[in-house]
Amino acid sequence: MEQSEKTSAKSWWVLVAVCLGVFMSLLDVTVVNVALPSIQKNFNTSFSNLQWIINAYTLVYAVMLLLVSKLGDLFGRKLMFNITLTIFTLGSLACSMATSNLMLVIFRGVQALGGAGLMSLSMSIVAATFSGKARGLALGVWGSVADLSTALGPLVGGILVQAFNWRAIFLVNVPVGVLALIMSIAFIRESEKIHNESIDFLGMLISTVMVFLLILGLIQKENHYDYSWTNWHVSSLIIGGIVLIIVFIVLESKLKNPMIDLSIFKNRGFVGSCIAAFALGGGLYAFFTYLTILLQNYMGYSALQTGIRQLLISGFSLVLVPVAGMLSDRIKPKYMISGSLIVAGCGMLIAHTTLGFSATWTVLIPAFILFGISNALVNPSISNAAVSSVLPQQIGMSSGVVNVFRQFGTSFGVVILGLTLTDAYHSHITSGLNKITQLPAHAKDGLTKGLFAAGPFSGKAVLNSPRAQELHQLPFFDKISDVVTHAYYYGMHNVLLTCATLFIAAGVICFFLFESKKRVD
CATH class of the missing domain: 1.20.1250.20 (MFS general substrate transporter like domains)
Incomplete structure (x- = not known):
């Protein structure tokens, strides 16, 4: 031992x-x-x-x-x-x-x-x-x-x-x-x-290239919102990664000493831990990217002020350290993990309801509290469930796999949430500018192209750029500024619904995957 x-x-x-x-x-x-x-x-x-x-x-x-x-x-x-x-x-x-x-x-x-x-x-x-x-x-x-x-x-x-x-x-x-x-x-x-034990060099190589292709494909999609999923810059990498996953599974199932013992995936508790880790990465850690942009670029807080406000979420990790650790050992993961994920989903739904076009972060405080509680409780529970569901010699392997699911969930979430936000942003930029009848057609087309090219993160920056200074002299400039701000908020509403769906779905799945019986260390 x-x-x-x-x-x-x-x-x-x-x-x-x-x-x-x-x-x-x-x-x-x-x-x-x-x-x-x-x-x-x-x-x-x-x-x-x-x-x-x-x-x-x-x-x-x-x-x-x-x-x-x-x-x-x-x-x-x-x-x-x-x-x-x-x-x-x-x-x-x-x-x-x-x-x-x-x-x-x-x-x-x-x-x-x-x-x-x-x-x-x-x-x-x-x-x-x-x-x-x-x-x-x-x-x-x-x-x-x-x-x-x-x-x-x-x-x-x-x-x-x-x-x-x-x-x-x-x-x-x-x-x-x-x-x-x-x-x-x-x-x-x-x-x-x-x-x-013989070293599975081929498995190491394939797994490395496999993850590389999948993550790089997602990064390509993230960096180029104008690329479709079928664009060869994206699809070739994603398809290559999927093919290597299949090759890796076939290879590992035939080796006596594989890089990953695939039998760990027969354990429903371990699979539940992986799903929960993926949901946490895709639903919360990826969400932080868009939340930070909302607070800084659209609500007008500095990086320092934004970080201080987000402490309301992370602060629960400090307060609930002893509680989370003890509860993860005493309460079955069937309830602990699924319950924490659903709490995060409820936080997303509350944020979706309260987030209007307010210029203050205080409307998000109830949601921040639920995010903090969920995050503080679910993380140690995922880790504990993952290592408790495998043999001692599989602990290193299981921790690596769970962390890959969490990281891949974050990368996948950044892309999917970005696409969700951008679609709504583009739609409301177009409809919003069309409602400003005083704006000449050529100016409208140029502004639309500039806002689309810059993306939702930099919408405000486009309006404040030297090339857009002439717009500031227009009596209806405030209407243009409101269109850009509201477009990002509409996008955030879609992001919040997507995150809520992911958390609640993962919570329900984990509830049925985890066994009701007490774990044995």
Whole structure:
């Protein structure tokens, strides 16, 4: 056994060490967003090039989750955790010293390689270090740190960029990484390695390329809203990824020592954990992207003010840490996970009802509370259910798979929610401008094309651009501005309905997938 029934004080230092790593790796998913304007000005680069600073991290991160988990099982989780922690820390230092956009994109990929290991291995290390009720509490803390790091990204980024410059968002990781590495070496106990097992190199290669193609296809769709799903830039990647999934399943089912033991998917509880993780990524973490744009670009809050307001959601992770951990051990996942997902769905429906064309965020407070409660309760429950439903030697593999589902759900959600929002945005831009009879036809056509090309994120920026200054002199400019604002709000209503549907459907499915009987550690 990799853990004893009695939890020692040293075990809690292990939790501190891995949580430091998780905090850094997930913080860097969102912290860079608020620094993009400064980076663009510094490197004088285009917005499409700038997007790859985010996409490079997302792509490499998703690709490496499964691979690093398997390497941890083969060669030791502590060894691989320390290696990936070192890679992440050095990658952060390199990012802070980048002298061009291309260098920064490359070093972000290096960062993500380390970040994927920190996320995936940390969950399996926590699960193997703790047992019984202590495991539920520890995974609750781990999940809460993961929630907080993602939500605090814009706030931390805003503070660092405002106080120093964009390089500070990467440089701050270096001392934290060094501290985490020292603690990891001192406190983490090496896991039992899998001996006398042939390494499934082909499975590793196929799984890596498979995830790469699927995520890259979604990124292509996200970056080019004018591309249809049948556009070869998108469809070739998605179809290639699906074909490799089939090849991977066939291959793994025939090997004696596969990269992923597909028998874990015969466990209904594990499948439920994967579905819940996908729904959480697609329904909440992807939603944060569009919520942030609403608060900043349309309600007019700064990055720092937006981050502070979103603390109402992430703050529950801190408050409910002990409660979530204990409840995930005492309440059956059949009720805990499905109930938490449905609570999030209800929050989306409440936001859909209360969100008018108000310029204040206070109408969203009831929904924010439900988002926070749901997120704080469901994350540790998913982790606990996933590792409790498999054999001890499958913990590393199961944590990697669940994290891939969560990350893929986030990437998929960003694209689907983006398409949902953009369709409504375009429709209401067209109908709204057509109602302004004073606007000349040629000006209407030019403005429509400009707003469509910029996309919903930059609608307000188009109106405030130098090329649109003439519009400000028009007596009906306020009507034009209202059309753009209302179009985004209409889009957000569709996004909220989509998220609510996803959460409620996933909650119902999970209710029937999870067994009613008590789990056995």
